[in-house]
Amino acid sequence: QVQLQESGPGLVKPSETLSLTCTVSGYSISSGYYWGWIRQPPGKGLEWIGSIYHSGSAYYNPSLKSRVTISVDTSNNQFSLKLSSVIAADTAVYYCARAPAAYYFDYWGRGTLVTVSS
Amino acid sequence: EIVMTQSPATLSVSPGERPTLSCRASQSVSSNLAWYQQKPGQAPRLLIYGASTRATGIPARFSGSGSGTEFTLTISSLQSEDFAIYYCQQYINWPRTFGQGTKVEIK
Numbered sequence: 001q002v003q004l005q006e007s008g009p010g011l012v013k014p015s016e017t018l019s020l021t022c023t024v025s026g027y028s029i030s031s032g033y034y035w036g037w038i039r040q041p042p043g044k045g046l047e048w049i050g051s052i053y054h055s056g057s058a059y060y061n062p063s064l065k066s067r068v069t070i071s072v073d074t075s076n077n078q079f080s081l082k083l084s085s086v087i088a089a090d091t092a093v094y095y096c097a098r099a100p101a102a103y104y105f106d107y108w109g110r111g112t113l114v115t116v117s118s
Numbered sequence: 119e120i121v122m123t124q125s126p127a128t129l130s131v132s133p134g135e136r137p138t139l140s141c142r143a144s145q146s147v148s149s150n151l152a153w154y155q156q157k158p159g160q161a162p163r164l165l166i167y168g169a170s171t172r173a174t175g176i177p178a179r180f181s182g183s184g185s186g187t188e189f190t191l192t193i194s195s196l197q198s199e200d201f202a203i204y205y206c207q208q209y210i211n212w213p214r215t216f217g218q219g220t221k222v223e224i225k
Contacts, residue, residue, distance in 0.1 A: 036214075045205065045217070045218045046154075046162065046207075047216070048214040062119075063213075095161055097161075103150065104152035105154075106164050106167075108162060109161065110161055111161050
């Protein structure tokens with residue numbers, strides 16, 4: 001069974017960098033598929049942040065592209081998100097997920113709430 | 119960017135009824151459309167992909183239809199566990215975009 005688990009600080013100060021890691025079990029990232037990050041501000045809808053292939057090829061949401069970096073660590077079966085210069089509007093539950101052929105998302109992590117506040 | 123618009127925002131339904139949720143794309147997405155269900159405090163769950171193909175383990179009471187710009191998700195007989203928010207998502211273009219959601223609540 002494929003499982004994903006997000007980890008990282010739950011509180012980040014404004015202007016700093018948000019860093020999260022997604023650990024995948026039950027499937028080798030090197031075997032294929034795209035791996036993505038999606039976020040959901042409290043009480044709001046879903047926003048796709050970006051997706052990455054095991055080779056490192058990545059796609060980003062243009063609305064966040066200047067601040068986002070997604071990377072993959074196949075040796076530890078993990079992929080990571082960095083979002084720089086965060087503001088209060090970046091407060092959200094951040095989900096990692098698997099995306100067959102970078103299409104839809106079939107397996108999701110439970111999500112982690114990141115609050116941006118001083 | 120393709121804008122996905124869902125209607126209605128809220129649907130009040132009694133158990134056993136047959137709700138129909140709508141999703142409209144600002145331009146054609148062919149059949150590159152997925153539906154998700156999200157319950158409070160949980161991650162979204164994939165219900166439908168390819169506009170009409172049920173994901174693994176999804177009950178047959180969930181069905182999707184449509185192509186191009188107009189899509190529907192129908193629940194043939196609403197069960198108590200189906201009260202949730204439902205989102206559509208297109209995957210023909212970057213960036214991937216979601217609708218704003220339809221909340222199915224108890225009438």
